[in-house]
Amino acid sequence: MRTRIVEESMKQFDKNGFTGTSIVDITQALDVTKGTFYYYFDSKEKLLMEIHLMYIKNLLEKQQVILQQPMNATKKLEAIVELLLHSILSDGLSGRVFFREMRHLKNNNEQTIITYRKKFRQNIEKVLLQGMANGEIKKGHVKIVALGILGVTNWSYQWFDENGDVSIEELTTIFVNMILTGIKE
Amino acid sequence: MRTRIVEESMKQFDKNGFTGTSIVDITQALDVTKGTFYYYFDSKEKLLMEIHLMYIKNLLEKQQVILQQPMNATKKLEAIVELLLHSILSDGLSGRVFFREMRHLKNNNEQTIITYRKKFRQNIEKVLLQGMANGEIKKGHVKIVALGILGVTNWSYQWFDENGDVSIEELTTIFVNMILTGIKE
Numbered sequence: 001m002r003t004r005i006v007e008e009s010m011k012q013f014d015k016n017g018f019t020g021t022s023i024v025d026i027t028q029a030l031d032v033t034k035g036t037f038y039y040y041f042d043s044k045e046k047l048l049m050e051i052h053l054m055y056i057k058n059l060l061e062k063q064q065v066i067l068q069q070p071m072n073a074t075k076k077l078e079a080i081v082e083l084l085l086h087s088i089l090s091d092g093l094s095g096r097v098f099f100r101e102m103r104h105l106k107n108n109n110e111q112t113i114i115t116y117r118k119k120f121r122q123n124i125e126k127v128l129l130q131g132m133a134n135g136e137i138k139k140g141h142v143k144i145v146a147l148g149i150l151g152v153t154n155w156s157y158q159w160f161d162e163n164g165d166v167s168i169e170e171l172t173t174i175f176v177n178m179i180l181t182g183i184k185e
Numbered sequence: 186m187r188t189r190i191v192e193e194s195m196k197q198f199d200k201n202g203f204t205g206t207s208i209v210d211i212t213q214a215l216d217v218t219k220g221t222f223y224y225y226f227d228s229k230e231k232l233l234m235e236i237h238l239m240y241i242k243n244l245l246e247k248q249q250v251i252l253q254q255p256m257n258a259t260k261k262l263e264a265i266v267e268l269l270l271h272s273i274l275s276d277g278l279s280g281r282v283f284f285r286e287m288r289h290l291k292n293n294n295e296q297t298i299i300t301y302r303k304k305f306r307q308n309i310e311k312v313l314l315q316g317m318a319n320g321e322i323k324k325g326h327v328k329i330v331a332l333g334i335l336g337v338t339n340w341s342y343q344w345f346d347e348n349g350d351v352s353i354e355e356l357t358t359i360f361v362n363m364i365l366t367g368i369k370e
Contacts, residue, residue, distance in 0.1 A: 017289070020204035074369060099343070100285050104202070128368075138370050144351055144359045145368055147344060148337050155336030158284070166329055174329045182367035183313070183330055184259060185323050 002040045004030055006054070009047055010093045018048060018101040048101060049109045055094040056116040059087065063123055073131025077149070078176050080124060084153035085172045088160050095157040121146050149179055187225045189215055191239070194232055195278045203233060203286040233286060234294045240279040241301040244272065248308055258316025262334070263361050265309060269338035270357045273345050280342040306331050334364055 008029050012021040023044055027037050041047045066079040087095065105113060124146040131137030152175050160171065193214050197206040208229055212222050226232045251264040272280065290298060309331040316322030337360050345356065 015288070017202055017204050017286075019202050020289075077368075103200070104205075135370055137368050140362075140368070141351065141355075141359055144356060145363060147340070148360055148363050149368075151337040151340030152333050153336070155332070155340050159332060166326065170326075171329060174326055175333055177325075178330060178333050178364075178367070180367045180369040182363070182365045183262075183322050183325070183334075184365040185320055 005037060005040055006051060010051055010097050013097045013101055014093050018104045045106060048104060051094050052098050052113045055091055055098050060116060060120055063120060067123060073127050073136050076127045081153055081176050082172050085156060086168055088157055089168055092157060152179060190222060190225055191236060195236055195282050198282045198286055199278050203289045230291060233289060236279050237283050237298050240276055240283050245305055248305060252308060258312050258321050261312045266338055266361050267357050270341060271353055273342055274353055277342055309334060337364060
């Protein structure tokens with residue numbers, strides 16, 4: 001039931017926004033009582049927090065696996081871009097809710113999530129630094145470059161359509177090439 | 186007064202979301218009556234539509250000026266990236282409201298805005314095609330490359346801080362280089 005509440009609420013948050021979705025909207029869609037909701041979550045805010053935590057912790061775990069592999073910096077960056085883009089298929093909904101609704105978290109919770117997100121970006125920065133140190137990656141402002149990479153991937157959550165022009169595999173190839181070697185001939 | 190209503194509502198939409206902001210919230214903050222609001226706007230939705238239209242039409246006009254200049258494709262792309270990033274300072278608020286709240290527009294209005302946004306992206310695609318034709322830009326999937334460029338710029342609306350690590354000028358230089366030549370040494 002916990003999972004069903006999370007899934008239904010993500011759908012409704014994605015469609016009607018966090019403030020536009022009430023606990024009753026969620027319980028009615030699932031045909032359960034409000035008591036059932038409160039058995040699992042103290043509030044709508046707690047539920048939103050859970051969605052955000054699931055999303056970012058899952059990404060961080062998968063990123064950690066990549067970081068520990070015996071690959072050079074370029075390959076690690078490629079794998080991180082691939083991870084973020086492939087997550088659109090499995091976690092597109094929670095990703096969109098995450099990006100749009102984060103400002104609805106109360107201060108403490110927002111700080112927790114910001115810390116996790118920062119960790120993900122800082123891991124990218126570490127790989128960039130490693131790549132700069134061994135001559136794979138151009139020297140530059142690691143934080144801004146990391147944010148540029150995250151722009152390419154995170155924006156895709158807004159527009160990517162599974163039934164659209166390209167597959168996630170094609171998208172990954174195009175964006176990895178673009179990030180690594182640019183668009184100039 | 187019209188402008189004041191637009192500005193106050195953008196602030197509140199940015200902070201509390203579209204559904205989390207009522208017309209009373211806006212009129213109370215401005216110390217005017219609800220009648221004043223309805224004199225200018227039929228509904229909150231009309232107001233949101235106005236914010237979106239102002240934002241995208243302004244960008245399209247400025248993009249048109251760039252397109253008509255006697256520059257090669259690379260320079261035009263640079264100018265468009267510069268336009269989008271510099272707009273964070275003047276239109277950061279409306280940009281963020283635009284990206285987050287677009288789903289609250291009713292069907293017709295949403296289609297109008299989507300058409301304008303598509304026009305902006307298609308203009309980038311035309312420049313890319315021109316650049317591919319004359320050997321400036323690597324041959325590739327113009328739509329996806331355009332969406333990659335827009336990812337770098339649009340994502341900046343979410344995180345850029347005027348008092349942060351870099352100025353908009355520095356950001357523009359870093360991102361233009363990244364888009365054109367990539368991060369690989």
